[in-house]
Amino acid sequence: MRIQEKVIVITGGASGLGLSTARYMIEEKGAKVAIFDVNEEAGQRAAAELGERAMFVRTDVTSDESVRQAVSSVTARFDAVHACISCAAILGPSKVLDKEGRATPLARFAQMAMVNLVGVFNVMSQCAEQMAKNEPEAGEERGVVINVSSGAAYEGQVGQCAYASTKAGVIGLNMPAARELGVRGIRVNAIAPGLFLTPMASQLDSKVLETLKAQTEAPNRLGDPREFAHCCAFIIENAYLNGETIRLDAASRLRGR
Numbered sequence: 001m002r003i004q005e006k007v008i009v010i011t012g013g014a015s016g017l018g019l020s021t022a023r024y025m026i027e028e029k030g031a032k033v034a035i036f037d038v039n040e041e042a043g044q045r046a047a048a049e050l051g052e053r054a055m056f057v058r059t060d061v062t063s064d065e066s067v068r069q070a071v072s073s074v075t076a077r078f079d080a081v082h083a084c085i086s087c088a089a090i091l092g093p094s095k096v097l098d099k100e101g102r103a104t105p106l107a108r109f110a111q112m113a114m115v116n117l118v119g120v121f122n123v124m125s126q127c128a129e130q131m132a133k134n135e136p137e138a139g140e141e142r143g144v145v146i147n148v149s150s151g152a153a154y155e156g157q158v159g160q161c162a163y164a165s166t167k168a169g170v171i172g173l174n175m176p177a178a179r180e181l182g183v184r185g186i187r188v189n190a191i192a193p194g195l196f197l198t199p200m201a202s203q204l205d206s207k208v209l210e211t212l213k214a215q216t217e218a219p220n221r222l223g224d225p226r227e228f229a230h231c232c233a234f235i236i237e238n239a240y241l242n243g244e245t246i247r248l249d250a251a252s253r254l255r256g257r
């Protein structure tokens, strides 16, 4: 799908990979971008900086009502939704047992599952409803969904039970969604990033961050958020790419700890 003049919803677009992708899609590709994020202040700031081709709607991806209202604001302003990129997620430690060997309370796991997996499904589903109304481009494409997983989905570390399993869930969504939505001209793919320098990565303890940096292969550095944005553009533009998860990680593989 050509990106020029298309409308792209980016969740988590107020920060990190989502913000960088919003900027790239507007400045390099001539798209219109709707940022969906719970962070009102950062979202407003991002939209103001990106100018008239951007809009921000305070959205909680875990709520179907919030996403429904956000999608209608996008169609009211930009008339359509052609692509959605689900970057919204939360990170945090979660183990099976605590230090004393007691079972972990469910609340943290459940919250991460709501944002990182249920939220991704919610946004995909409500954006796909709109995409299905588009005139097909080149007779075949009405929309493109990009869901964001993580290298942790494959090699989750100790303490990543919730994060890694929710990210694996995102990969699991790919194939059934791509097969179902294909008849409507909508493709579904995922990206599993390695370590990129964003506010989420900065939350990690500096020692952990150094260890992770040391585990990057070639090139031996953290990812640049523009490289993530470029991968999103490639997925949107390549009409034959469907049901796939792209590992964007410089061949890095997380160790156990």
Ligand SMILES: NC(=O)c1ccc[n+]([C@@H]2O[C@H](COP(=O)([O-])OP(=O)(O)OC[C@H]3O[C@@H](n4cnc5c(N)ncnc54)[C@H](O)[C@@H]3O)[C@@H](O)[C@H]2O)c1
Binding pocket: 011, 012, 013, 014, 015, 016, 017, 018, 036, 037, 038, 039, 059, 060, 061, 062, 086, 087, 088, 089, 090, 115, 119, 148, 149, 150, 151, 192, 193, 194, 195, 196, 197, 198, 199, 200, 201
């Ligand atoms: N940065 C990395 O190294 C890395 C590595 C692997 C995967 N990822 C994945 O890439 C994506 C983007 O990560 P990032 O580093 O840019 O993160 P980030 O923390 O910079 O941005 C995440 C955004 O999501 C928003 N958000 C959180 N909960 C929300 C909710 N309920 N509804 C709407 N918005 C919500 C936050 O406000 C924030 O703006 C995430 O899915 C993350 O898991 C990142």
